[in-house]
Amino acid sequence: MFFGKRGAKRIFAACMAVLFMGSVAGCGASSSENGIEIPGITGNGQSQTINVDYEVPQQVPNILVDQVGFKPDSEKELLIRAKELPTEFQIRNLETGEVVYEGKLVKPTFDEKTGEYTAIGYFTELKEEGNYYASADIVGESYAFSISETVYTDLFNDACKKFYYNRCGIALSENLAGENAHSACHTIAAHLQDEPSVEIDVTGGWHMDEQADRDTVVGCKIAENFLLAYELNKEAFTDETGIPESGNGIPDILDEVRYEVEWLLKMQDPKSGGEYGAALTDNTKGGDLFSYPVVVTPVSMDSTICFAATLARFSFFYQEYDPDFARECLRAADKAWNCYVNNQKVLESSGAFNAAAQLYRATGNSSYDQILQAFFEKRDFLELFNTDENIFLGSVTYLSTNQKVDMDLCGKLMKYLMQRSEDIALKATQSKYLVADYDSENIYASILFNMRCLTITDYIIYNHEYTTIVENHAHYLMGMNPDVTNYVTEYTERTYVDGQKPGILNNPSYDSLFVFMLSILVKE
Known part of the structure; x- marks a missing residue:
């Protein structure tokens, strides 16, 4: 972000502070590194030098704003905290310092827990795009912020594209990935953790941490968030975020989810239908992170039921773009469901409720609805709705399905949600x-x-x-x-x-x- 003259003043002040510290400490070290030498007297009357180390606390403004900024037509506010609260505030042009808006502070509050006095200032009427900062008597100034029509759009695209940067198994080009570009990683066959002699292809998916591990439960939950966000706000997602699939006629968010889904399919045991838990990198032999050997953890029932839910949800939305792949995903979800019900007590698992909701919407099969009804009849269902993510997501899906539903039950679910x-x-x-x-x-x-x-x-x-x-x-x-x-x-x-x-x-x-x-x- 460009900070103009005011930002330049801050840089100048910081440089002067560094020069001052250098003049106190002498050449080659600053006072913050070596402390300040102070003459003193020991207990026996002998002189000594006391080395005092200290760290200057970082000062932050007491006018709080969203440093990224606001849309022109949205509500805009700031928060001021001070023992003696002013009654007014100003919004100033970042480059010129000119006052472009003046407002009154409202909602003065004292927090007994923190001992803070705070007040809020609204400047919704300021709609002109540009860079600004806030000021108030006694309190001082805020950090810079902008007003821009694209303030959320740019941030939204950056947040979505993070997953492209986290892709495993393919090379990321400088053209699309910039400083995140790298060659293809973890492309060699992995080994099963409990059967090291068995090799398995698990290339693909998203890295989940700094060790470049990939986790099926986490991946499924992320994919579900994306799919539900797409369902609710389709117009927010475009086909032009700058990933390899951009421009193919499919919203990029679905392309990104498909990349993860293709990996999740590789992580399904073809015999049992169960889902392996994770693909972990093995750094015990050293070397480069992107070339570490990969070990696949055993089939996990949590992973299996999450896989069933996610693949069923994905198949429902993807059938209009690739019916054959959607059907493949639905078959895989059904196979995982059968693996789970043959090994677990379904009514004791909230994950089964979510999976049944996704499979019921995708297939209309009454056996899944029977599972849902059994959960709805539980005495603690309302508590589960408010505390268990699987129950919450499955209920939202039940509300949005085109299949036959109990309208009275839908009314109760809406009441819970509201x-x-x-x-x-x-x-x-x-x-x-x-x-x-x-x-x-x-x-x-x-x-x-x-x-x-x-x-x-x-x-x-x-x-x-x-x-x-x-x-x-x-x-x-x-x-x-x-x-x-x-x-x-x-x-x-x-x-x-x-x-x-x-x-x-x-x-x-x-x-x-x-x-x-x-x-x-x-x-x-």
């Missing part, structure tokens, strides 16, 4: 940061799962308030949080890199949920 969404919305509106569960132990997972719920509800029963709440959570993740940190991208003034923390787009599971969250904002 209540869950209203609880999230209420928490968000009562929060000083405008988000639900901001003090949750795992804040990012909580935010992303909550926003998936709101996005689903917003699709079924459109509510502009829900869209605004989703957008506020995006603002939180990109700077309007207690750490004043952008946890999504690397190109703003303070990001997760500064705190040496992993970014959301660097976690494939979080990235897929972030794509889900942005899909409702991109289509607006």
